[in-house]
Amino acid sequence: MSKKPKETKSTVEDKDTTQVQDQAQQVNGEQAAGKEEAVTEVSETDGLKEDLAKEKDKFLRLFAEFENYKKRTSKERIELFKTAGQDVMQAMLPVLDDFDRAMVEIAKSEDKELLKGVELISNKLRNVLEGKGLEVIETKAGDTFDAEVHDAVTQIPAPSDDLKGKIVDVIEKGYKLGDKIIRHPKVVFGQ
Structure with missing residues (x-):
């Protein structure tokens, strides 16, 4: 027969205390884990919200850029149509x-029918x-010379004071x- 040591009252109390402490730690651990999960879930949610906001911002910028592109290309297309015949016109x-x-020279002749036809x-x-x-x-003698509009072929001394710069x-x-x-327009202006 084997002898079992007698459990004393203090040993039983120690076991009970240990069990209670273990249970308390387990409950505290579960609460801590729950808090960590809650904190993790909250931080994940915040991260996802930030990512969503960034993607939304990228989308809005891309959309605005595309709208500007459409406006610019339509404006360029309109300009192209307006000046498409520029080369032909210049020719x-x-x-x-x-x-x-020819009109000046034909006006000097006697043939009025030729003048009318031309x-x-x-x-x-x-x-x-x-x-x-x-x-x-429309440019005529006496108008003020504008370097942005007129092309000066030559400058001559002004025949009169009122034609200076004209x-x-x-x-x-x-x-x-x-x-x-x-x-x-190619012009001669007085200096």
Whole structure:
């Protein structure tokens, strides 16, 4: 027979205390784990909210950039359509100049029918080009010289004091297509 040591009252109390302490630690550990889980869940939620806010900001910026791109390309397309015929118009300007010179010379002759025919052709060509947006830059002797609009061929001493800094003679007409000047008027101005 084996002898079991007798459990004393203090040993039993120690075991009970130990069990109670273990249970308390277990409860405290579970509470701590619950708090950690709650803190982890809250920090995960905050992280996800921040990520969502960043992605939303990226999306809004990208959307705004795309809208600006659409506006810019449509504006460029409109400009292209307005000035698509610019090369053709510039090529036609010497023809208009030739018509002007021809009209001056034909007016000197006796043949009025020839003058009338050339006038009709000249006017028809001008009307077609004006319909496509070509405009004459109105410049005449006595107007103030503007370096942004006029192209000075030469400067001469002003014939009178009132022509100083003003246009004395127009050598070649200027034209614009829409708002863009495609040929500046060539002028002589007084100094």
